[in-house]
Amino acid sequence: MARIALLLLALALPGLVLAGDDDYASMLGYLNSGSRIDGQAFRGSSGALAVNIAAGDMNLQSNLRAVASGQYAQALYAARQRRSGDLHPADLAASATIGGQAYAGGRGVLSINQASGSGNAEINAIALAAADQGIREATDASLADDVSASAGGQASRNPRPSVGGSRNAAVESSALRGFQGVLQLNQVAGSDNVTGNALQLSVPAPSH
Known part of the structure; x- marks a missing residue:
C-alpha cells in the first residue's frame, strides 16, 4: 500500500x-526544498491578514492578535511553542521567497510566517489596547516574557554531507511594494531556526 x-x-x-x-x-x-508566495497573491488586500506557509517537517508557526477597547482595557497574549527529541532530515537545499506582486498595494495588518526546511519555530504577535489611561510604554522584559519558541529538534543521525545544496530567503523587489500598515515577516530557509516578532501598542481610547 x-x-x-x-x-x-x-x-x-x-x-x-x-x-x-x-x-x-x-x-x-x-x-x-521550496516555499514561495508569488504572482498576484493578496495584491491590494486590506484588513487583517495572517499567513502560515511551510515546506518541510516539524515546523511550528503561529500568528496571534489581541485587541481590547475600554476605560481600563488591556490586551495580552501568551505563546509557548515547544518540541524536543524529534529527528528530522538535515535539509541541504531550501528556499523561502515572496515574489511577483504579492501583497503589493495592500494595507492593514499583515503577519507572515514562511519556512522551508525542518524543525523551525516562528511566531508573530500583536497586542493593541485603546484605553482611557492613554499611551503606556511596553518594556523589553514584557515583550520577551509573552512570546517564546523553541525548535527543540535535531538533525538525523544519517545526513548526506556529500550532497551539495543552498539555503536562500528572499523578498523580491516587486513584492510588498507600496504596502501600508503593520507588516510582520518571519522568513526561514534551513533547519532548527527560531524567529519571532512582537508588537505591543497602547493608545488613548477614541472620544465619544
Whole structure:
C-alpha cells in the first residue's frame, strides 16, 4: 500500500524516478526544498491578514492578535511553542521567497510566517489596547516574557554531507511594494531556526 502511494506521488512530480530508498529520500528533499508566495497573491488586500506557509517537517508557526477597547482595557497574549527529541532530515537545499506582486498595494495588518526546511519555530504577535489611561510604554522584559519558541529538534543521525545544496530567503523587489500598515515577516530557509516578532501598542481610547 505504501509502495503504491509512493508511486502515485512520483508520477505527479515530473523528473522523479522511483528506484529505491535513496530516491525516496531525494523525493522528500524535493518536497521540503521550496516555499514561495508569488504572482498576484493578496495584491491590494486590506484588513487583517495572517499567513502560515511551510515546506518541510516539524515546523511550528503561529500568528496571534489581541485587541481590547475600554476605560481600563488591556490586551495580552501568551505563546509557548515547544518540541524536543524529534529527528528530522538535515535539509541541504531550501528556499523561502515572496515574489511577483504579492501583497503589493495592500494595507492593514499583515503577519507572515514562511519556512522551508525542518524543525523551525516562528511566531508573530500583536497586542493593541485603546484605553482611557492613554499611551503606556511596553518594556523589553514584557515583550520577551509573552512570546517564546523553541525548535527543540535535531538533525538525523544519517545526513548526506556529500550532497551539495543552498539555503536562500528572499523578498523580491516587486513584492510588498507600496504596502501600508503593520507588516510582520518571519522568513526561514534551513533547519532548527527560531524567529519571532512582537508588537505591543497602547493608545488613548477614541472620544465619544
